[in-house]
Every structure is written in C-alpha cells, then in structure tokens.
Amino acid sequence: MTARSFHPPVRTLMGPGPSDVNPRILEAMSRPTIGHLDPQFVAMMDEMKDLLRYAFQTDYELAMPVSAPGSAGMETCFVNLVEAGDKVVVCQNGVFGGRMKENVERCGATPVMVEDEWGKAVDLDKVNDTLKAHPDAKVLAFVHAETSTGAISDARSLARLAREHGCLSIADTVTSLGGSPLKVSEWGLDAVYSGTQKCLSCTPGLSPVTFSERAIATVKNRSSKVQSWFMDLNLVLGYWGSGAKRAYHHTAPVNALYGLHEALVILQEEGIENAWRRHQRNHQALRAGIEAMGLEFVVDEAQRLPQLNSVSIPEGVDDAAVRGRLLQEYGLEIGAGLGPMAGSIWRIGLMGYASNQKNVLLCLGALDAVLSDMKAPVESGVAVEAAMRLYAQLQ
Amino acid sequence: MTARSFHPPVRTLMGPGPSDVNPRILEAMSRPTIGHLDPQFVAMMDEMKDLLRYAFQTDYELAMPVSAPGSAGMETCFVNLVEAGDKVVVCQNGVFGGRMKENVERCGATPVMVEDEWGKAVDLDKVNDTLKAHPDAKVLAFVHAETSTGAISDARSLARLAREHGCLSIADTVTSLGGSPLKVSEWGLDAVYSGTQKCLSCTPGLSPVTFSERAIATVKNRSSKVQSWFMDLNLVLGYWGSGAKRAYHHTAPVNALYGLHEALVILQEEGIENAWRRHQRNHQALRAGIEAMGLEFVVDEAQRLPQLNSVSIPEGVDDAAVRGRLLQEYGLEIGAGLGPMAGSIWRIGLMGYASNQKNVLLCLGALDAVLSDMKAPVESGVAVEAAMRLYAQLQ
Numbered sequence: 132m133t134a135r136s137f138h139p140p141v142r143t144l145m146g147p148g149p150s151d152v153n154p155r156i157l158e159a160m161s162r163p164t165i166g167h168l169d170p171q172f173v174a175m176m177d178e179m180k181d182l183l184r185y186a187f188q189t190d191y192e193l194a195m196p197v198s199a200p201g202s203a204g205m206e207t208c209f210v211n212l213v214e215a216g217d218k219v220v221v222c223q224n225g226v227f228g229g230r231m232k233e234n235v236e237r238c239g240a241t242p243v244m245v246e247d248e249w250g251k252a253v254d255l256d257k258v259n260d261t262l263k264a265h266p267d268a269k270v271l272a273f274v275h276a277e278t279s280t281g282a283i284s285d286a287r288s289l290a291r292l293a294r295e296h297g298c299l300s301i302a303d304t305v306t307s308l309g310g311s312p313l314k315v316s317e318w319g320l321d322a323v324y325s326g327t328q329k330c331l332s333c334t335p336g337l338s339p340v341t342f343s344e345r346a347i348a349t350v351k352n353r354s355s356k357v358q359s360w361f362m363d364l365n366l367v368l369g370y371w372g373s374g375a376k377r378a379y380h381h382t383a384p385v386n387a388l389y390g391l392h393e394a395l396v397i398l399q400e401e402g403i404e405n406a407w408r409r410h411q412r413n414h415q416a417l418r419a420g421i422e423a424m425g426l427e428f429v430v431d432e433a434q435r436l437p438q439l440n441s442v443s444i445p446e447g448v449d450d451a452a453v454r455g456r457l458l459q460e461y462g463l464e465i466g467a468g469l470g471p472m473a474g475s476i477w478r479i480g481l482m483g484y485a486s487n488q489k490n491v492l493l494c495l496g497a498l499d500a501v502l503s504d505m506k507a508p509v510e511s512g513v514a515v516e517a518a519m520r521l522y523a524q525l526q
Numbered sequence: 527m528t529a530r531s532f533h534p535p536v537r538t539l540m541g542p543g544p545s546d547v548n549p550r551i552l553e554a555m556s557r558p559t560i561g562h563l564d565p566q567f568v569a570m571m572d573e574m575k576d577l578l579r580y581a582f583q584t585d586y587e588l589a590m591p592v593s594a595p596g597s598a599g600m601e602t603c604f605v606n607l608v609e610a611g612d613k614v615v616v617c618q619n620g621v622f623g624g625r626m627k628e629n630v631e632r633c634g635a636t637p638v639m640v641e642d643e644w645g646k647a648v649d650l651d652k653v654n655d656t657l658k659a660h661p662d663a664k665v666l667a668f669v670h671a672e673t674s675t676g677a678i679s680d681a682r683s684l685a686r687l688a689r690e691h692g693c694l695s696i697a698d699t700v701t702s703l704g705g706s707p708l709k710v711s712e713w714g715l716d717a718v719y720s721g722t723q724k725c726l727s728c729t730p731g732l733s734p735v736t737f738s739e740r741a742i743a744t745v746k747n748r749s750s751k752v753q754s755w756f757m758d759l760n761l762v763l764g765y766w767g768s769g770a771k772r773a774y775h776h777t778a779p780v781n782a783l784y785g786l787h788e789a790l791v792i793l794q795e796e797g798i799e800n801a802w803r804r805h806q807r808n809h810q811a812l813r814a815g816i817e818a819m820g821l822e823f824v825v826d827e828a829q830r831l832p833q834l835n836s837v838s839i840p841e842g843v844d845d846a847a848v849r850g851r852l853l854q855e856y857g858l859e860i861g862a863g864l865g866p867m868a869g870s871i872w873r874i875g876l877m878g879y880a881s882n883q884k885n886v887l888l889c890l891g892a893l894d895a896v897l898s899d900m901k902a903p904v905e906s907g908v909a910v911e912a913a914m915r916l917y918a919q920l921q
Contacts, residue, residue, distance in 0.1 A: 134577055134794060135548075137570045137787050139560045150561045151782060155531075160781060161556035164547045164729055165534045166859045175532045182529055198731065199594035202776040204757045210727055210754075233755050315647060326776055336593065336731065336779030358753050359605075360628050361598045379864070381597040384721055384731030385544060386555060392532050399529060464561045469774070 143485070145494055146466030147278050147439060148306070149328035149335045150482035156333050159393035160386045161272055167383040175392060176371065182395035186308060186331070186403065187323060187341045189315035195371040196383050196391055197324070197338040197362070203303045204324030204338025206234055207362040208301045211350045212270055212322055215239030219299070220231035220261050220272045224255040225277035225283070226469045227303055235272070238358065243268065249277075249472060250441065252434040253284040255292065260298035271298045278329075279469040280439035280477065282430045283311060283365070287318040296318055299346055305329060308339070309398055310410045310438035310482060321346040330410065330438055332483030333394040338385050394483075406483075410437040412525055413486045417479065418520040420495035423517035424502070424509040429476050438486065440479040441472075442494075448507045450474050453498075461497040537853070538880070539891055541702070541861030542673050542834060544723035545877035551728050554788035555781045562778040567689040570787060571766065571778075577790035581703060581726070581798065582718060582736045584710035591734040591786055592719070592757070593779050596700045599719030599733025601629055602757040602776045606745045607665055607717055610634030612667045615656050615693070617648040619679070620672035621864045622698055630667070633753065638663065644672075644867060645836065647829040648679040650687065657691035664734045666693045671702035674864040676836035676873065677825045678706060682713040689714055694741055698723060703734070704793055705805045705833035705877060716741040725805065725833055727878030728789040731782050789878075805832040807920055809848075811913040812874065815890035818912035819897070819904045824871050833881060834868075835861045835874040843902045845869050848893075856892040886913055 144151045165172050183194040197204045209231070213219055217240040221231045224247035235242040245261050247254050253273050262268060271293040275286045285303055293300035299321040307313050310330030315323050321343040330337035342350070342364070348363050350357075357363035361381065369378035398406060413438030421428070421442055429441035444450050450467065454477070456462040466478035479494060497516040503511040538545045542863070560567050562869060578589040579599050592599045604626070608614055612635040616626045619642035630637040640656050642649050647802050648668055657663060666688040670681045679696055687697035694716040702708050707724030716738040723730035737745070745752075752758035756776065764773035793801060809832030816823070816837055824836035839845050845862065849872070852858040861873035890909040898906040 132573075132576050132580075134787075134789055134791050136554065136572050137573070137784060137917075138566075139557050139570075139784070140566060141558045142560045142564065144559065144561060146561055149561065152781075157556040157558070157781070159531065160532050161552040162532075163536045163552070164539065164544050164723075165537045166539060166541055166544065167730065169534075169853070169859065171535060175534075178529050178532075181527050185527075200596060200776045200779065203598075206754065207755045208696075230755065235627065237753050237755055248741060256733040288576060326777070328559075334779065335562065335777040336782050337657065338557065341672065356632055358632050359601065360632055361601045381595045382543060382721070382727065382730040384595065384782070385553070386547075386729040386785075387731050387779070389532060389534070390732055390781075392529075396529050396531055425748050457565070464564065 141462060143463045143493055145465045145480050145485060145490055147478045147480055148326065148482060150332060152334055152478050153332045153394065153397055156176055156390045160334065162389055164385050165196040167385055168377055168379065172385065173377055179388065179392050179395065182399060183339050183341065184340045184400055187315045187393055188313060188317065189341050191316065191341050192373060193347055196339040196388065198339055198381060201324065201326035201338045202230065202361065204340050205230065205303060206440065207340060208322040208324050209234040209238055210357050210359045210362055211364045212271055212299055212301065212346060213238040213240045214353060214355050217269045218243060218265055218267055219272055220245060220265060220268045222258060224251055224253055224271035224280065224282060225249050225274065226279035227274045227277060229449040231272045250280045250282055250429045252282050253289065255285060255288050258289065258292055262292060262298065262311050268292055268298055270301055273299040274303040275313065276311060277437060279308045279472065280430060281439040282434045283307065283436050290318045290320045299349060306436065306439055306452065309406055312407055315341055325505060327391055328396065330483040331394045331398065333390050334387065335382065337391055339425035405427060410464045410481065410486050413481045413488065413491050414440065414523045415525065417481060417491045417494065419521040420514035420518040423513045424499060426509060438480060438482045440481065441476045442479060444475055444477060445508050448505065453501055456501045457497050461493065463493060463497050472483060488522060536857060538885055538888060540875045540880055541859045542856060542873045542875055543721065543877060544548065545875050546880035547729055548727045548792060548879040550792060551788045553731065553784045555785040559780050562780055563774065565773055572831045574787050574790065576738065577794060578734050581710060581790055581793055581921035582673040582710045584658060584736050585714065585769060586711065586738050588742055589736040591783065593733055593776060594730055594733060596719065596721035596873040597625065598699060598735045598757065599735050600625065602735060603717040603719050604629040604633055605752050605757055606752045606759045607694055607741060608633040608635045609694065609748060609750050610714055612664045613638060613660060613662055614667055615640060615660060615663045615666035615690065617653060619646055619675065619677060620669065622669045622672060626667045645675045645677055646736065647677050648684065649670060650680060650683050653684060653687055657687060657693065662870060665696055667696040668903050669698040671699065671831050672709065673701045673834060674867065675825060676831045676834040677829045678831050681715065682822045685713045685715045685804055687759055694744060696760065698863065701831065704801055707802055722786055723788065725878040726789045726793065728785050729782065731779065732786055765810055776841055805876065805881050808851050808876045808883065808886050809835065810920065811916045812886045814874060815909035818908045819894060821904060833877045835876065836871045839870055839872060840903050848896055851896045852892050856888065858892050859880055859886060883917060887905060893920055
C-alpha cells in the first residue's frame, strides 16, 4: 500500500456537529507548535481561561478545556464528583442522558432515572418528586440541549432544584454553549461540560469544562482516588490551575488549543448575546422554509433549540437516499436520527459559523430539489422564498 | 478583557516532546473539516489503520489512534485489560512506570513492582524472577523508551518473558515509535500505545494503539464493564473497528486525524528503517559535540535512546538559567529533568522532523555559547566542529 496525502472535499456541515469551522480557526491551528510549558503558551492558557469564563458566563476559577472530546468532558465531571456507593439522579430525554447513566454505573454509583419522552424537555415536577424521594442523592445530572432530539431543558430551574435538595448539578452543554443562553454562575450550575465542534465552530477534540467552588471542594475531599488518572482534576489542575508553576501532567494538545483560543476570540468579538440572537434569526428563517414545504418539527416550539432542528421525515421517504444525494450533489451534510429516532428524523444543525443565511438557503434549496425529485409529499419551490421573506421581516 | 489572536513564536523544539512539527502536517490540519461519518473520512480512517500497522510493524487488526494524548492511550490499555483483583507486574525505571502503577491501582488491581535505577534499562532477570514468584500475574507492563531518562529496554525479550509466563504485555512506546526499532507482531507485544508528538513529528493530542488478538479477546471476555466509557474498546471499536457500518461513539478529532494521517504518509515515504537510521546518525553527531564539550550522558551507551539524549548538568551550572537563555536568545527549547532528576539533567530531543543536522548544530552552538558565557566548566568552541567531523565520517 502506498498512501498519499488526504485532501478532504469541501462540505457544508449542517448536521449535529462537527459544524462548519471558521477558516480563521483552521489557520490558527496551523501555526507553529511550541512547548506545552513555554512561557508564551502558559500566558495563552491563562487568557483562554478568561475567554472560557466569558463563553460559560461564569466567574468560577476553574474553566479549562479537557484534552479530549465532549464525552471525555462528561466523564471528567462524573469520575471526579461521583464515588462508588453514591446516588445520582439522571434525567434522560435522549441519547446523552443514557450516556450519563452509563457513566454513573461505571463509577460504581447508583443512577436514579427521571425519564421523559424523547423530544420533550426534562419535566421539572418529576425531578422535584424524585429528589424528594431520594434525599440521599448527591448529584443531579441533566442535558441542557439534547443533541439527539433538539430539545432544550430549563437548566436554571434544574440547577435551583439541585441546590434546594442539597445536590450538586452536572450539566451537558455540548450543543448549547455559544448558541443558546447559558449563565453558569447566575444559575448556580456546579459542573458543566461542553464541546468545541458545535456552536463554537471549532474542530472537534476538546471539551471545555467549568466547576463551581463547591464542586472543586467535593473533588478535593473525596474518600477514594478518582478512577481515571488522565481525568483526575486533582492532577490536571497542577497544569491548568492558578498556580504560578505549571506541573507536567499530560502533554497538552497545543495546536488544537490554538484553534479553541481563536474560536473564543471570535465569540468575544461578536458578543455572546449577538451570537445567541444570530442563532435564533437563522433558525426562524430555516423554520419558515421547512414549514412552507409542509415538513414538521419534532420538538414543540417552546422547547426547540435554534441550533439543532429536528424534522420528521415524511412517510415513504428514504432517509439514507436523501442524505446521500444531499452529500453527493450539494456537498451538504445533515444529520440522521440517533437510537430510536434513526430513520424517522433529520437533524439540521445551524451551529456557530454554520448559522448563516447562505447555509439556510442552500439547505432549503437542496432539500426542496431532492425531495421534489423523489416525489416526496412536500410543497415544491416555496421553501427558499419563505426563508427570504422571513429574513426581510427580521431586517 | 479583550483578547486577540494568539501568534506563537517560532521555536526549535528539542525537548522531550512536542518536537518540531513537519510543516506538511500543520498544513494538513488546516484542511476543511468534514463529518466524522462522511464516507471519505471513513475511507481515510481505513487507510490510517494500514499506515499505523506499518509504523508499529504489526499485522494486528486493531491499530487506531485514541482521541486523546498518550496518557489516555496508556489508560486505554490498562482499563481495558485489567480488572479489579488482577495482579500486574509493572517495571519502573523512570516516571512512566510510576504512572503505570497509578493506573493499575485505579483499576482496583494489585501492582507488583520491578524497580530499576533511573537511567538504566529494565533488568530481565529481575522480571523473570518476579514473574516466577507471581504465577497469577495477568499482565507485564513496561516502558520501551523511558522519556524521563532516555533509556531503552529490551521490549522483544520482555514480550517473550510475558508469553512464557502466560501474561499479556503492555508496552509504552510513546518515544520509540518511529525513532527506534519496534516490531510489534514479530516480538509478540499485546497492547502497545504511543504518542504523536515525538518521533512522528505530529502535534500532540492523539495516542496510536495496537492490540493483539489475544488482548482483544481479553477485552471482549471481561467479567466487568470497562470503568471508562470513553476508553471502552468494546464501544470504540464500533467506530474504529472493521465493520462496514461505523457507529457513533464519540466525535472523532477530525483535523487532528488529518495531521496524523499526513505524519504517517511522511513516515512511509521515508521508510521506517531509514527513519531509524536517521535518528541514529543525528544522535551520533550530537554525541560527538556533547562529549567534545566534556559533558556526560546519563545513560550507558548500549541503552541510550538516539531520540532522547539525557545529559548531566555540570556542577554549579544553573539549570533554569541555561534553558531560559536558550529559549530567549536562540528560540531553542530543551527539556528539564523530571522527578528526582529535575535540576541535574537536560533532556535533548532529536525526534522525528527535529532529528536533523540543522538542529544538532544549533543546539551545540547555542549550548556552547551560553555555557561558555556563564563560565561553566566545559570545553569551549569545539562542539560544532566535532559534530561536523562526525557527519563527514558518516557520509
């Protein structure tokens, strides 16, 4: 075998992530590698912590990226805060609540599940009842923005419920960070993890996290060692913490961190409230087009994420064939359904840099053309115009 | 705070890693991001597995990069192969053997330590005696190339001892892969992990691993779940395995993988035996210069790694001051000692792309100038010439 350099095609990424990466970020990642203990690198790390605090809207001391994808950020939260024998209330309304349950079990702890229908927000009353019934629960864990369904839950109220019942809260904000209002300190969330490849428009591979002081205290006062050496915050903070001297723990992914730094600079330049508004505006335009075609959203309007649009696949339409044609003929990637929703929904991402008018119009135009050509039961030739009218209204 | 784009200085990286990154790899990382389930990405993954097999000199089916740095590669080996109650013989002759011990303990297993002096190879007789004394040991774990000291151990004989005593072997090849002869299949190693930022000249952040069939069988026949969800190979192989359909596990670090692919293409172009020879040649030249100055190597010649040169700091010389001046005045990074060797040794890396004549001459010239200026007890003005003479001899 003789392999050659890999030159990827240029795609438009409108799935559940990775989303289109801002070219500034790609360029930043290609800057010269320097040492992970270089004084200039350490200064960049300090600046990145400030930028992450802005993105998370937090004043917590601990704000840093885990050197691995979002699922390692999730695991970092669980393995540090949960010990064998603990009880954790886990809200599940999609794929990622189920992954949280797996994490709890693998810590030797007991998950108490609060199940909600996929596509619905977490039900606050059920959570309240469960916390009342389990006064010994240590942690309440939930997903702010369910990437598998496109539903947002009320993270502010869930954090309040956790505090009222003496629990720490763990929140998955992988898809919400940078796309939907998230105010970590004001809401009093305790351990929050996210990803870089969604509304931060960065490449995948890192997981920003932030921990409250009481979460840190819990990590420091554990009765057992954290089961993961790589994710043990007691060790990681020797490198990412506030101490003057940075101790080697693992070698930081230097160039990926250049990329995340650039993504956070871009977010700061736009202003986070502006980013939230932009995600709403492009969602409204996409929605106008989708509804004009006669397609239906999976999630009720009040619980709908602007950055992840789950749309029901019309009866008789071949999911894979449509996605295949969008990719082949238009270079456009949209997402398939996950788990029980596979084959019945599409997930259309409008995340970060990808949340723009050009993408909305491409997606509607391509979907319209492919579905019409396949004789799907949709209204043809109206979607793009409906979106344009909406943009004009929002001017 | 208003942060701006981070523009790193251009350094020459001659520490223990990250080492100088080939510009082709930096450029590859800046190519457009595509989806982690895109057919073209999946084809690239398949090619990468072949390229990793070449780098590891293995025909094992499982050869893939863990989506996190080398320490996560180490942890992937331990959490998958070791269960609570198991006994693991761990060879320690530097920092990384100690990290292996931590991993064993955090799996709830019992480490049996074989200790050797730092800077020496692992003693085969001691390992044999220990395996005899512990017939119930399940795994023998050792470091092929100790990055903390610069000593290489006899991985072939250690793998043989493991098999003779019915153990699986886990080998750390973070610093050896691509720099020193490593023949995974021929030697019969079972679980091998490495890093990208050493002799592969890639950016840090990924950890290539390869597992033998019997190691895979052990993972598949565990009596308990792997304690890490993120690192559980039973799940990861749904994405990286040989099945026709790739199941989503976590979002792969797409652009970092472009970089690793390019690094492996470059290795294939050079030819791995040529890469090994190049590391030897530049080491010999550096050695000629170092010895001409009157400096001494920490490791005996027969056990010395060509890619990581540990040099004793002459008495009375201020370690941090020398490294600071090299960085400030020459843009040159060399490594400090780790753990008990901090302050008494320098670690000079000649890894991958950084293993070249220009770097050898810069390092010797800069070290000569700084040490002479600081009135250190070294022979001045002879190092560069000694290296040049050696290169001429090797023509």
